[in-house]
Amino acid sequence: MKNFRRHKPKAANPRANDERERREPRTNETRRDEPRRNEVRRDELRRNETRRSEIRHDETRRKETPQSEVRPDEPHQAKARRGGDGGIAARGREVRAGGGAARQTFEKHDERPPDESHLYGVLPVLEALRAGNRRIERITIAEGAGEVRLHELFELAREFRVPVRRAPRVEVQRLAAAGANHQGVVAHVAAVAYADMDELTDALAGRVGTNDPPLAVVLDGVEDPRNLGAIIRTAECAGVHGLFVPERRAAGLTETVAKAAAGALEYLPVARATNIVRLVEGFKERGIWTIGTDAEANIAYTDWDWTQACALLLGGEGAGLRRLVRERCDALVRIPLRGRIPSLNVSVAAAVVLYEAVRQRTAAPATTYEERQDDR
Numbered sequence: 001m002k003n004f005r006r007h008k009p010k011a012a013n014p015r016a017n018d019e020r021e022r023r024e025p026r027t028n029e030t031r032r033d034e035p036r037r038n039e040v041r042r043d044e045l046r047r048n049e050t051r052r053s054e055i056r057h058d059e060t061r062r063k064e065t066p067q068s069e070v071r072p073d074e075p076h077q078a079k080a081r082r083g084g085d086g087g088i089a090a091r092g093r094e095v096r097a098g099g100g101a102a103r104q105t106f107e108k109h110d111e112r113p114p115d116e117s118h119l120y121g122v123l124p125v126l127e128a129l130r131a132g133n134r135r136i137e138r139i140t141i142a143e144g145a146g147e148v149r150l151h152e153l154f155e156l157a158r159e160f161r162v163p164v165r166r167a168p169r170v171e172v173q174r175l176a177a178a179g180a181n182h183q184g185v186v187a188h189v190a191a192v193a194y195a196d197m198d199e200l201t202d203a204l205a206g207r208v209g210t211n212d213p214p215l216a217v218v219l220d221g222v223e224d225p226r227n228l229g230a231i232i233r234t235a236e237c238a239g240v241h242g243l244f245v246p247e248r249r250a251a252g253l254t255e256t257v258a259k260a261a262a263g264a265l266e267y268l269p270v271a272r273a274t275n276i277v278r279l280v281e282g283f284k285e286r287g288i289w290t291i292g293t294d295a296e297a298n299i300a301y302t303d304w305d306w307t308q309a310c311a312l313l314l315g316g317e318g319a320g321l322r323r324l325v326r327e328r329c330d331a332l333v334r335i336p337l338r339g340r341i342p343s344l345n346v347s348v349a350a351a352v353v354l355y356e357a358v359r360q361r362t363a364a365p366a367t368t369y370e371e372r373q374d375d376r
Contacts (some may be wrong), residue, residue: 118175119189119258122149127263128187129156134266136162136189145184153185171362180259186352192253195269197279200242202307205286207241213309214288215357218244220276220325222346223318225251229260230347231314231370236264239361244279247272250316251297276313280328283311290329293349297332303334306357307357314350 028314038197119125128134139157143166157164176182204214217235222228235243258265273279280290292313313329315321
């Protein structure tokens with residue numbers, strides 16, 4: 001009677017299969033199935049490696065994420081912590097489900113209270129402490145920020161009893177605006193308060209007839225916050241006594257503006273005007289010349305006498321001054337252009353005209369305003 005060898009089932013372990021096949025003689029059928037078995041083993045190895053990579057990535061992300069962002073109420077996370085589902089498959093499900101939860105958590109924390117404002121950047125925060133015009137509730141500094149550069153900031157914060165705390169850089173990034181260069185420093189302050197329009201206008205009128213005549217800037221519809229911040233910075237450096245912006249259809253004093261102004265908002269009063277045309281008429285009644293900028297004007301900006309009381313009016317990006325505002329101005333000046341581009345950026349135009357006013361005022365002889373009027 002022929003002796004048949006009993007069939008042995010394959011072991012679950014691939015290595016055990018290899019060991020058994022080495023002990024047993026190979027048949028033609030075994031040789032034909034070998035490529036398919038090798039492909040199955042390679043696929044299984046790839047899946048295991050992918051799961052291990054996901055687990056390593058999830059563990060790294062949990063270490064970098066503050067404890068306040070962990071959501072223990074997620075069912076899959078709680079089950080994984082209790083040891084349920086065990087093995088790589090359960091941890092892989094935690095990774096795939098946890099990714100969306102983490103993103104939702106970040107979006108939830110990005111929502112700021114409407115009554116809270118943040119000032120970010122080393123120089124703006126430092127100038128806010130020096131000026132003392134705004135109440136700073138606390139300062140958050142990213143871990144690893146340069147100690148040497150922040151030495152003065154620490155000293156002023158200690159002097160004014162402002163709490164300073166360290167936080168992970170990812171938390172500081174959430175406090176700042178998206179894509180902002182916060183330099184590792186964020187201050188929690190009250191929103192920037194606008195100056196009262198009537199009080200600022202009266203303060204400018206009080207300088208008429210003095211050795212330091214008023215110089216004001218009126219912006220008619222500047223919508224880019226970076227342009228507004230750059231103009232505020234230039235105006236403060238040029239000695240401007242006040243700046244006016246419209247209440248509507250214009251950029252306001254946001255965090256981006258404060259960053260671009262680099263601390264100038266702490267020293268230059270900014271007021272909101274309900275109607276720019278009425279503001280221009282009010283300047284005229286108080287003896288302040290209103291000078292607008294226009295590419296088609298007949299007077300060059302260098303030909304105007306900026307040593308007298310003046311208010312410089314600048315239009316928004318693209319459109320320039322509105323027609324009614326342009327018609328109410330006492331005079332219009334232009335900046336000569338030699339190239340093919342028809343206009344300058346509004347912040348650049350402001351800097352060009354304001355520093356012509358600075359040049360004329362510093363070069364003028366030390367005489368009184370009345371004496372200069374008599375000479376004319």
